[in-house]
Amino acid sequence: MTRIVNSGMGDGGGRMSDAGEPAIDLERVGRSFDGRSILKDVNLRIGRGELFGLLGPSGSGKSTLIKLIAGIDKPEGGRIRVLGRQVPSLALLSNIGYMAQSDALYGELSAKENLQFFGAMFKLPGARLAERLEAALSTVGLSSDAGKPVARFSGGMKRRLSLAIALLHEPELLILDEPTVGIDPVLRVSIWSSLLALRERGTTILLTTHVMDEADRCDRIGLIREGTLTAVGSPAELKAESGASTIEEAFIRLGGEKR
Amino acid sequence: MRVRALTLRICRQFIRDKRTLALLFVAPLFILTLVYFIFGGSGSPPKIGAVGLPNAIVSGLEASADVVDYGSWDEALEDLRGQDLDAVLALRSGKPALLLEGSDPSRSRAVLLAVSALQRQSASQALQPEISYLHGKAGMSSFDSFGPVMIGFFSFFFVFLLAGVAFLRERTTGTMERLLATPIRRQEVVLGYLCGFGVFALAQAALIACFAVYVLGMYMTGSIWLILLVNLLLTLTALTLGTLLSAFAGSEFQIIQFVPIVIVPQAFFSGLFPLDGMSPWLHKLTYLMPLYYGGDALRGIMIRGEGFGGIAADIAVLVVFSLSFAALNVVALRKQRAI
Numbered sequence: 001m002t003r004i005v006n007s008g009m010g011d012g013g014g015r016m017s018d019a020g021e022p023a024i025d026l027e028r029v030g031r032s033f034d035g036r037s038i039l040k041d042v043n044l045r046i047g048r049g050e051l052f053g054l055l056g057p058s059g060s061g062k063s064t065l066i067k068l069i070a071g072i073d074k075p076e077g078g079r080i081r082v083l084g085r086q087v088p089s090l091a092l093l094s095n096i097g098y099m100a101q102s103d104a105l106y107g108e109l110s111a112k113e114n115l116q117f118f119g120a121m122f123k124l125p126g127a128r129l130a131e132r133l134e135a136a137l138s139t140v141g142l143s144s145d146a147g148k149p150v151a152r153f154s155g156g157m158k159r160r161l162s163l164a165i166a167l168l169h170e171p172e173l174l175i176l177d178e179p180t181v182g183i184d185p186v187l188r189v190s191i192w193s194s195l196l197a198l199r200e201r202g203t204t205i206l207l208t209t210h211v212m213d214e215a216d217r218c219d220r221i222g223l224i225r226e227g228t229l230t231a232v233g234s235p236a237e238l239k240a241e242s243g244a245s246t247i248e249e250a251f252i253r254l255g256g257e258k259r
Numbered sequence: 260m261r262v263r264a265l266t267l268r269i270c271r272q273f274i275r276d277k278r279t280l281a282l283l284f285v286a287p288l289f290i291l292t293l294v295y296f297i298f299g300g301s302g303s304p305p306k307i308g309a310v311g312l313p314n315a316i317v318s319g320l321e322a323s324a325d326v327v328d329y330g331s332w333d334e335a336l337e338d339l340r341g342q343d344l345d346a347v348l349a350l351r352s353g354k355p356a357l358l359l360e361g362s363d364p365s366r367s368r369a370v371l372l373a374v375s376a377l378q379r380q381s382a383s384q385a386l387q388p389e390i391s392y393l394h395g396k397a398g399m400s401s402f403d404s405f406g407p408v409m410i411g412f413f414s415f416f417f418v419f420l421l422a423g424v425a426f427l428r429e430r431t432t433g434t435m436e437r438l439l440a441t442p443i444r445r446q447e448v449v450l451g452y453l454c455g456f457g458v459f460a461l462a463q464a465a466l467i468a469c470f471a472v473y474v475l476g477m478y479m480t481g482s483i484w485l486i487l488l489v490n491l492l493l494t495l496t497a498l499t500l501g502t503l504l505s506a507f508a509g510s511e512f513q514i515i516q517f518v519p520i521v522i523v524p525q526a527f528f529s530g531l532f533p534l535d536g537m538s539p540w541l542h543k544l545t546y547l548m549p550l551y552y553g554g555d556a557l558r559g560i561m562i563r564g565e566g567f568g569g570i571a572a573d574i575a576v577l578v579v580f581s582l583s584f585a586a587l588n589v590v591a592l593r594k595q596r597a598i
C-alpha cells in the first residue's frame with residue numbers, strides 16, 4: 001500500500017519524494033553480536049505513509065532491527081533501502097526522526113535547550129525552529145516544563161521529550177522504539193492521535209510496542225521472534241490467519257509456531 | 260551551525276556542573292600553590308656540628324649554615340645519628356674531616372655547598388671568578404625551574420581526564436548514538452568537542468599561567484601570549500588524546516586506568532626530572548610524549564625568554580599530535596556509525 005507523500009515542505013535536504021519505492025525495503029538482512037546471530041534473513045517492505053508496528057518478545061531483536069534501519073548500526077548481510085536510498089547515508093538521516101528505546105538526553109540542559117540543540121543538528125533555521133519547538137513540546141504536553149533541566153524530569157517526561165526531539169524536524173520517516181513506555185493513558189491517547197495525524201499527512205511511522213491495543217491501531221504489524229520475522233500483516237489479517245479473536249492471542253499463536 | 264551548537268551545548272553542560280568546573284580551575288591552582296610552598300624557598304640552611312674548629316672557620320661556615328659547637332666527636336656523632344645534624348665537621352689529626360648524615364641528597368648537597376664556599380673564601384681574591392647567569396638568576400628556586408613544566412602538566416592532566424570522561428559518558432548514556440542518528444558529520448562531532456572544550460582549556464591555561472607568574476611570582480622572562488599558545492596546544496593534544504582513548508574504555512573507572520599508563524610516564528619524560536643518565540634508546544621515548552614538547556617550549560619561554568622562533572619546532576610537533584589524534588578520533592567514531 002502506498003499513500004501520497006506530502007511533499008513541498010522544503011526542509012533540510014528536501015523531501016525525498018521518490019514515491020515509487022517503499023519507505024523501507026529490507027532484503028535478507030542479518031546481524032549478529034559476538035558470533036551470536038540476532039537477526040536472521042529479515043525481509044520486509046514498508047510502504048510510504050504506513051504506520052507499521054513491530055511486535056515481539058523482549059530480546060527478540062526489535063531494537064537491533066530498528067537501529068539497522070535508522071542507519072546507526074550496520075548489517076552483516078543483506079540490503080537496506082530507506083526512502084529510496086541505500087543505508088547508511090548522511091542525507092537520509094535528515095529525513096528520519098529516531099527515538100531510541102532508552103532516553104538519550106542532556107540532563108544538564110533544559111528541555112528547550114535539548115530541542116534547540118537537536119534542531120541545530122538538523123539545521124532548522126531560527127524561525128522554523130521556534131515554531132517547531134512549540135509544536136513538538138505541545139504535542140507531548142511539555143510546554144509548561146520547557147525551561148526545566150531534564151535531570152529533574154520524571155521518566156515519562158523524558159520519554160515525551162525524546163519523542164518531541166524525533167518529531168522536531170518533521171521527518172518523512174519516524175522510527176520510534178517503544179515510544180509510549182512510561183507515559184500515562186491520557187497522554188498516550190493524545191500522542192497516538194498526533195501519530196495518526198502525522199500518518200494522515202503522509203509520514204511513514206515504524207514503531208515497536210508491547211502494548212496490544214497500540215498494535216491494533218497500526219496499519220500492519222510484524223511479529224518478530226528470535227530474530228526472525230514470523231508474520232507480517234494487518235491486525236485483521238493476523239487475527240484471521242491464526243484464528244484468534246484478539247491481537248494478543250494472535251501474537252502468542254503466531255509468535256512461535258511458524259517456521 | 261552544528262559545530263557551534265555542539266560547542267554551545269558543551270559549554271552549557273560544563274558551566275552547570277559546578278564541581279567539575281572547580282576541578283578544572285581550582286584544583287590546579289591549589290596544587291601549584293602547594294608545590295610553590297614545598298619547592299619555592301631555597302630550603303633551610305644545613306645544620307653542621309663543629310668539633311674543635313677554629314673561630315675563623317666557624318664564622319665562615321655560618322654564612323651559609325647553622326653551626327652548632329660540640330665538645331667532643333662522640334657527642335656530635337650522637338646527634339648526627341639522631342638526625343639533629345646534617346653533618347659534622349671536625350679537625351682530626353690536623354686535617355678537616357666532614358661526615359655527612361647522607362640520607363637526603365639535597366641536604367648533603369647543601370652541606371657540601373657551604374663547605375666549598377668556605378674553601379673559596381680562603382683562596383686568594385684574585386682567583387675568585389665573577390659569577391653571572393646566561394639564563395635565570397642567582398637564587399632561582401627549583402619551583403622556578405620546573406614550574407613551567409608543571410603548568411603544562413596540569414593543563415594536560417585535567418583536560419585529558421575531563422574530556423575522556425565526558426566523551427565516554429556520551430557513549431555510555433547513549434547520547435552519542437542519539438547524536439549520530441542526526442545528520443551530523445563525524446568530523447563535526449570532533450570539531451565541536453575541540454571548540455567546546457577548547458574554550459575551557461584556554462581559560463584554564465590562562466588562569467594557571469597568570470596565577471603562577473603574577474601571584475606566585477614564578478620566574479618568567481618571555482611572552483605570556485606564547486605561554487598561552489603552547490598551553491592551548493598542549494590541552495588540545497590532551498583533549499584529542501583523551502577522547503580518542505575513551506573509545507577504548509568501557510567506564511569512567513577504565514579512563515582512570517589510563518592515568519598510570521599515559522599520564523605518569525609523560526610526567527617522567529616531561530623534563531621534571533633530568534633524563535641525561537637514561538640509556539639512549541629509552542631516551543628516545545621522550546619524542547613520543549606530547550608533554551615533553553610542551554614542557555620544553557614552556558621552559559624555553561619562561562626561563563630563557565625564547566620567542567616564537569625558538570619554540571616553533573615544539574609548536575609544530577604539538578600541532579601534529581593534535582591533528583593526528585583528532586583525525587584518529589574521526590576514524591574511531593566509525594565504530595559508532597559507519598558514515
Ligand SMILES: Nc1ncnc2c1ncn2[C@@H]1O[C@H](COP(=O)(O)OP(=O)(O)OP(=O)(O)O)[C@@H](O)[C@H]1O
Pocket residue numbers: 033034038056057058059060061062063064065101
Ligand atoms: N550491542 C550489543 N552487543 C551484544 N548483544 C546485543 C547488543 N545489542 C543487542 N544485543 C542482543 O541482541 C538481542 C536482541 O536485542 P534487542 O535490543 O534488539 O531486543 P528487543 O527486541 O529490542 O528487546 P526489548 O523488547 O527488551 O527492547 C538480545 O539478546 C541482546 O542481548
Ligand SMILES: [Mg+2]
Pocket residue numbers: 062063064101177
Ligand atoms: Mg528494544
